[in-house]
Amino acid sequence: MAAPRANMSYRDIKQVVLDRIHNKIWAPDSLLPSETDLAEEFSSTRTTVNRALRELAEEGYLERKRKAGTRVLNSPVRKAQFAIPLVRDEITENGSEYRYALVERTVLPAPAWLCARMDIPQGLDVLHLRCMHYAGSAPFQYEVRWIVPDSVPDVLEADFSCSGPNDWLVQKVPFTNLELSFLATKADQSVAEFLGAQAGDPIFTAERITWLRGQPVTLAKLFFAPGYRMTANL
Amino acid sequence: MAAPRANMSYRDIKQVVLDRIHNKIWAPDSLLPSETDLAEEFSSTRTTVNRALRELAEEGYLERKRKAGTRVLNSPVRKAQFAIPLVRDEITENGSEYRYALVERTVLPAPAWLCARMDIPQGLDVLHLRCMHYAGSAPFQYEVRWIVPDSVPDVLEADFSCSGPNDWLVQKVPFTNLELSFLATKADQSVAEFLGAQAGDPIFTAERITWLRGQPVTLAKLFFAPGYRMTANL
DNA sequence: AAGCCCCTTATGTCTATATATATAGGCATT
DNA sequence: AATGCCTATATATATAGACATAAGGGGCTT
Numbered sequence: 001m002a003a004p005r006a007n008m009s010y011r012d013i014k015q016v017v018l019d020r021i022h023n024k025i026w027a028p029d030s031l032l033p034s035e036t037d038l039a040e041e042f043s044s045t046r047t048t049v050n051r052a053l054r055e056l057a058e059e060g061y062l063e064r065k066r067k068a069g070t071r072v073l074n075s076p077v078r079k080a081q082f083a084i085p086l087v088r089d090e091i092t093e094n095g096s097e098y099r100y101a102l103v104e105r106t107v108l109p110a111p112a113w114l115c116a117r118m119d120i121p122q123g124l125d126v127l128h129l130r131c132m133h134y135a136g137s138a139p140f141q142y143e144v145r146w147i148v149p150d151s152v153p154d155v156l157e158a159d160f161s162c163s164g165p166n167d168w169l170v171q172k173v174p175f176t177n178l179e180l181s182f183l184a185t186k187a188d189q190s191v192a193e194f195l196g197a198q199a200g201d202p203i204f205t206a207e208r209i210t211w212l213r214g215q216p217v218t219l220a221k222l223f224f225a226p227g228y229r230m231t232a233n234l
Numbered sequence: 235m236a237a238p239r240a241n242m243s244y245r246d247i248k249q250v251v252l253d254r255i256h257n258k259i260w261a262p263d264s265l266l267p268s269e270t271d272l273a274e275e276f277s278s279t280r281t282t283v284n285r286a287l288r289e290l291a292e293e294g295y296l297e298r299k300r301k302a303g304t305r306v307l308n309s310p311v312r313k314a315q316f317a318i319p320l321v322r323d324e325i326t327e328n329g330s331e332y333r334y335a336l337v338e339r340t341v342l343p344a345p346a347w348l349c350a351r352m353d354i355p356q357g358l359d360v361l362h363l364r365c366m367h368y369a370g371s372a373p374f375q376y377e378v379r380w381i382v383p384d385s386v387p388d389v390l391e392a393d394f395s396c397s398g399p400n401d402w403l404v405q406k407v408p409f410t411n412l413e414l415s416f417l418a419t420k421a422d423q424s425v426a427e428f429l430g431a432q433a434g435d436p437i438f439t440a441e442r443i444t445w446l447r448g449q450p451v452t453l454a455k456l457f458f459a460p461g462y463r464m465t466a467n468l
Numbered sequence: 469a470a471g472c473c474c475c476t477t478a479t480g481t482c483t484a485t486a487t488a489t490a491t492a493g494g495c496a497t498t
Numbered sequence: 499a500a501t502g503c504c505t506a507t508a509t510a511t512a513t514a515g516a517c518a519t520a521a522g523g524g525g526c527t528t
Contacts (some may be wrong), residue, residue: 023407034508045483050509066490066509075320075404080414082314082466089309147477170309174256180314181465184418202436203420207463212313229441231415243511268478279513284479300520355488 008042013052016042021072023060028074032062035070080232084180086166086224087133087141096135102161103130103194107149114146118209118216124148127155129165132194142194142223151215166220175210177216182206182230185223195225204228239340242276249387250276251444255306262308266296269304314466317412320400321367321375321456328409330369336395337364337428348380352443352450356384361389363399366428376428376457383447400454409451410442416464417438419457438462 133141205221367375440456
């Protein structure tokens with residue numbers, strides 16, 4: 001077994017612990033030695049061991065409870081982290097040129113489904129935008145957005161003809177809560193045309209609602225061009 | 235402004251820093267004071283401030299670089315954490331009864347696309363499974379799975395008629411790396427029938443590849459019943 | 469102007485130690 | 499058997515001080 005040398009960093013300790021879990025030296029559901037004991041074994045300190053175990057717990061390998069001790073979870077890694085970049089970044093980091101176009105801008109009373117979804121009063125005027133994001137000349141994402149002007153000062157005066165609402169909102173309005181969903185939708189005629197797809201094609205779709213201290217701010221439906229994948233590694 | 239009292243915990247400090255970012259006291263792209271200075275302001279220690287800032291950086295609010303200092307990110311690249319539970323848990327936690335059925339089990343030479351995708355030698359025999367997961371009487375998920383027997387001892391003797399390969403693999407084979415993708419696919423005749431959908435319907439699909447120390451272990455395609463959403467809150 | 473070296477500085481990490489807090493499990497009481 | 503209290507213990511967090519390491523920037527050289 002990996003003989004614990006002296007001067008192990010918290011990273012080393014993490015690795016050793018992970019190895020032992022993988023090799024079932026510490027089986028699922030079993031209890032690890034206490035931090036104090038591990039610190040002694042690794043000739044390290046409790047602080048360092050603590051950091052290692054804390055991070056492994058955050059990563060979903062361990063479960064820790066005061067007094068109860070540290071336990072190996074039986075089904076590890078139940079969390080996948082997806083970075084959710086701005087479209088702009090996603091495109092430019094891919095080496096393509098980012099291009100944006102405003103398709104439509106209207107102010108209208110919120111439709112009933114939107115009121116229900118975002119919990120806003122019936123008939124409130126909202127800003128509705130449709131826009132396209134291109135990677136080079138290829139369509140990348142079709143964005144349908146609703147913004148509650150009451151929560152966003154000056155949004156009705158903002159100019160969205162040259163840059164997208166996302167860029168603007170990120171600059172001007174912080175948010176405190178976010179709900180993000182992924183789903184598959186069927187391209188209707190309009191979406192299909194914008195994305196260069198066939199009507200009826202499956203479209204990977206993200207739906208994003210943000211709030212600022214309980215106030216609903218904006219809902220965005222993001223339709224990705226055919227072939228899009230959202231990938232995470234861990 | 236919130237007058238920094240003494241004895242602030244790293245949580246308190248995180249909150250104060252977050253507030254200042256939201257209130258643009260520390261604007262996007264601007265540099266924060268050094269840990270040493272903040273420690274003094276909060277009458278705390280550098281260690282405590284360090285933990286607060288480190289966690290905020292992990293959460294995507296700050297960017298930290300040695301010598302360069304700590305900077306407010308202009309677009310908080312918030313990371314969405316998705317729980318990826320075992321199907322079984324996802325269904326039972328929803329209050330439904332979990333039911334499983336094996337549809338097909340074969341051993342065959344790996345098709346070319348699989349060899350390419352998983353980086354395994356041409357013509358290697360692999361175990362191929364198709365199974366269904368039901369929530370009560372409703373179809374929930376159709377699973378198409380490929381397992382590399384070379385990496386998984388005894389898998390050819392395992393009985394998958396009563397419980398799914400996922401349950402079995404979790405128990406027997408740890409993994410060190412995982413790639414998880416979400417995408418939208420079009421239901422073919424077979425998938426549609428299993429999921430109670432129409433051929434051509436958009437299907438939310440997850441693709442999952444796992445490795446054990448560089449060795450490819452298994453690839454699973456998970457087709458979810460129509461209407462499925464993967465949701466994260468933060 | 470471009471390249472190189474060195475110094476300074478901010479973060480990264482470790483050690484050693486102390487206090488706080490939740491709680492499992494035992495013991496006593498109802 | 500159920501309830502309530504106590505205590506030992508494992509984790510959670512804070513403090514103080516040290517050394518490690520990356521990297522920005524100035525100044526020198528070519």
